[in-house]
Amino acid sequence: MPIVSSKGKAMPESPIRKLVPFAEKAEKEGKHIFRLNIGQPDIKTPIEALNAVRNHTVEVLSYSHSAGFRSFREKLAAYYSKHQIAITADNVLITTGGSEALIFTMGSITDPGDEIIVPEPFYANYYSFSTQSSVTVVPVISSLENGFNLPDIEEFEKLITPKTKAILICNPGNPTGYLYSKEEIKKLADLAIKYDLFLISDEVYREFVYDDSKHYSILQDNRLAQHAIVVDSVSKRYSMCGARIGCLISKNKDVIDTAMKFAQARLSPPTFAQIASEAALDAPASYYTETIAKYKARRDTLVEGLQNIPGVKVSIPDGAFYCIAELPVEDAEHFSKWLLDKFHIDNQTVMLAPAAGFYSSRDKGKNQVRIAYVLNRRDLSQATKILQLALEKYQNDEYRIQEVPQKV
Incomplete structure (x- = not known):
């Protein structure tokens, strides 16, 4: 059979x-x-998001642009600017959840047999997405004993081979809750630049940091303009897991243009979910x-x-x-x-x-x-x-x- x-x-x-x-x-x-x-x-969920759907004026539930509503991408750029992240709408690609952003990223920057270094433990679906893309996850082990902090950079460097294409982190982390410091991000940035690698950061939980800690995005390091790829989502920030809206952000035009071909193949992200997600950005502080x-x-x-x-x-x-x-x-x-x-x-x-x-x-x-x-x-x-x-x-x-x- x-x-x-x-x-x-x-x-x-x-x-x-x-x-x-x-x-x-x-x-x-x-x-x-x-x-x-x-x-x-x-x-x-923010009432602004729910009301945007309840009170919509849509008469034909049509496709959107494959990159997502431009108005939504412009509002996202304004949101990131408040977090000292300077991007434009053209650096943003709306995806069907952060999951699709990761799948598009792997499809855009890797070939079968390539490797991505990931501090472990890591979000379980990273392994699933890499399997879909025929990519090998190479783990750098962190431990509970030291609070899952960033392993020594030397441990990363030992694992770099000609097949290594990227380092992937989640900041703050799922499943550990670990928040990478600015100094740790700088060390990873140095390594990405030294070996000409992509640095991918899953920043879905950016807003949720505690005890006067501060989140530092890889997009805040200007040296990483051609290396940095950020994955984000409305799922957790606005308690909108069912909306399945995320985004891929990069200043590397080749990355965005390549990811756009994957986006075109799936046509467009869902219209009503974009309406809700764009409105969620109007939620009060x-x-x-x-x-x-x-x-x-x-x-x-x-x-x-x-x-x-x-x-x-x-x-x-x-x-x-x-x-x-x-x-x-x-x-x-x-x-x-x-x-x-x-x-x-x-x-x-x-x-x-x-x-x-x-x-x-x-x-x-x-x-x-x-x-x-x-x-x-x-x-x-x-x-x-x-x-x-x-x-x-x-x-x-x-x-x-x-x-x-x-x-x-």
């Missing part, structure tokens, strides 16, 4: 979504699940400040709760709304399935994202989970209490050796 492709077989399962069948089964059994596995905020304050409070609640659980290690994230926690278990995926399949307290349980899926190195992160602090503080507090009780039971052989199905 016909068989699927080797590339298809190599595509990894999402560590964020692979346990969904277990969650659906648990909910059918009447359990309430605190979903800490996925970065789906409960923050309200208070929307950002109030949202950041909520996430900081949630971070503090989650970290305090995790630090009170014996055997759990966690680094304090400086940005985004994720953290990596190391659990006193051998196999975090087995434990996460067990939580959904076998455990509850008063019909309540917790859903986590096993962190091994955020590593490409074999056997890394097996006892770690990624936690998204997107729930309110009361729910986060309850979730950490459930997690503590679950770990106490699971550490008993009687519970740990219970058979948990691989799939549901």
Whole structure:
């Protein structure tokens, strides 16, 4: 019979979504699940975005320009200028989510067999996108022990080969919440210039930085005009994950022109989602400040709760709304399935994202989970209490050796 492709077989399962069948089964059994596995905020979408769709005057839902509405790109350029990032609308390409921006980037700058260096752990879909593009991810390992800070530049330099095309970072980081300092960005910029590499920065969580920290974009380093590619999205900044609108930004005309050919092949980004996203830029400054304050409070609640659980290690994230926690278990995926399949307290349980899926190195992160602090503080507090009780039971052989199905 016909068989699927080797590339298809190599595509990894999402560590964020692979346990969904277990969650659906648990909910059918009447359990309430605190979903800490996925970065789906409960923050309200700006009313400006919703009203723009509700009150639209569209009579024909037509294609837009393949690069997206020019009015939207001009407003984005104005937004970035407020963050000391000098670009024009012609440097911006609207995409169907930040995911498409990354896919377009890889398609535009790599050939099959090329390599991209990525600090690990990294956003799991980077591995999926590289598989689609037949590109090899070369990991530089950071560790929880030092808060997932940037590995020594010498570690990057050791990995550069004639096949290396780019370095890819997420700033602030998903799944670690690590925020790269200006000095660290400068070191990466020096390396990109020295070896004539692209430096790609996923800056989806730019607004979410805490404790008086400051975000520094690669686009703020003028030396990187021909090297820098930024990926961004409205999904998290405006709590508009379902809009699927992102953008690719570069001052390198060849990159934009090449990415445009991929954009033309998919015709255009969705019209209503662009209408909403453009209007979201009119949200008042208070929307950002109030949202950041909520996430900081949630971070503090989650970290305090995790630090009170014996055997759990966690680094304090400086940005985004994720953290990596190391659990006193051998196999975090087995434990996460067990939580959904076998455990509850008063019909309540917790859903986590096993962190091994955020590593490409074999056997890394097996006892770690990624936690998204997107729930309110009361729910986060309850979730950490459930997690503590679950770990106490699971550490008993009687519970740990219970058979948990691989799939549901």
